[in-house]
Each structure stands twice: as C-alpha cells, then as structure tokens.
Amino acid sequence: PAVKPAAEATRTGKVGVLATPTTFSGDLYASVVERFAQHVTIYKSTCPRLVEEIEDGNLDTTKTRIILEEALGPMLKAGIDTVVMGCTHYPFVIPIIEEITGPGVRTIDPAPAIARQAHRLLEVQGLLNPKKSYGEMTFYTSANVQKFVELLPKLLGEIGPVQQVKWND
Numbered sequence: 001p002a003v004k005p006a007a008e009a010t011r012t013g014k015v016g017v018l019a020t021p022t023t024f025s026g027d028l029y030a031s032v033v034e035r036f037a038q039h040v041t042i043y044k045s046t047c048p049r050l051v052e053e054i055e056d057g058n059l060d061t062t063k064t065r066i067i068l069e070e071a072l073g074p075m076l077k078a079g080i081d082t083v084v085m086g087c088t089h090y091p092f093v094i095p096i097i098e099e100i101t102g103p104g105v106r107t108i109d110p111a112p113a114i115a116r117q118a119h120r121l122l123e124v125q126g127l128l129n130p131k132k133s134y135g136e137m138t139f140y141t142s143a144n145v146q147k148f149v150e151l152l153p154k155l156l157g158e159i160g161p162v163q164q165v166k167w168n169d
Helices: 003-009 027-038 050-055 063-078 090-101 109-124 145-156
Strands: 014-018 039-047 082-085 106-108 139-141 160-164
Touching: 003 014, 003 027, 003 050, 003 082, 014 063, 014 160, 039 063, 050 063, 063 090, 082 090, 090 106, 139 145, 145 160
Parallel strands: 014 039, 014 082, 082 106, 139 160
Antiparallel strands: none
C-alpha cells in the first residue's frame, strides 16, 4: 500500500520498492500499482538474504550494508527520489538505507499509516481501549524462543513475555 504515497510524492516519477518476492507477486501489490502508480516507473528489489540478516539481529553489519547497496545502487543510478519499505522487516534497517540513499531520497515506511488505519477500524467498531495507559505485550513465535528473546531488544527495546506457538499444517 505504501506505493500510493510514494507515487504521489515522487518528483522524478521514479520510485524504488524493497519487498519480498511474495509481496511483489501478490494481488494487493499489483492492484495498488495499477490503481495509483501507472504514471511512475517502479524499480523493484527483493533484497536477497536481507530478511534473514535482520532476523539474525544483523541490523548494521557490513553484510547487511552490502545487500542494501546492491539493491539500491541500480535504483539510485536510475534516478529514484523515493523508496518504499514493502516488508515488515525492512524498517529496522532504515538508518542504513538513508545513509546509502542520502537526503535527496525520501524513505516511506508504511507502519505509521497501518497503525492509523488499525486505530480507525478499532474506533469504528467500538473496540478502542478507553484506558490511557499502555497495555501489556506478549510476543508469539513459531521459531526458536531463545533466539527470538535475544533478537527483540535489538529491534524493539524492552519486551514482554514470549510464547512459542505450533502451527497446524
């Protein structure tokens, strides 16, 4: 969905999108591009191995930087002025992305817009918590709990309890 504000914001008509192969092959991505970005050129990269690096806690390593430089280099040469985070993992490396792209390229993280939409939907349904205090956070993972517990502070700071879930196939 962040392709829409990117298409509206671009001055050059050239937008970069960093996303997973699943995102690029999905109906939502295709629909948003068709409806809102026909007038722009979109440069895509799946950033191979970036998700795995982030999940390993390698947020600011040489390897992570190389992955991003390889993804962004061709886009920058093409003249993009806007880059979209099309994966929930990628905002964790926005500082490196912005170092690589420089101040002339706008980075669009869809998370704030998604949070506003979730708030709006909860409000419409009368499901907003009336308390002004923060609730508790519990994290669920299908992966190794200890590895996840070690990763979360790198990503989010202080965390709540973590529980492992088993997915039924």
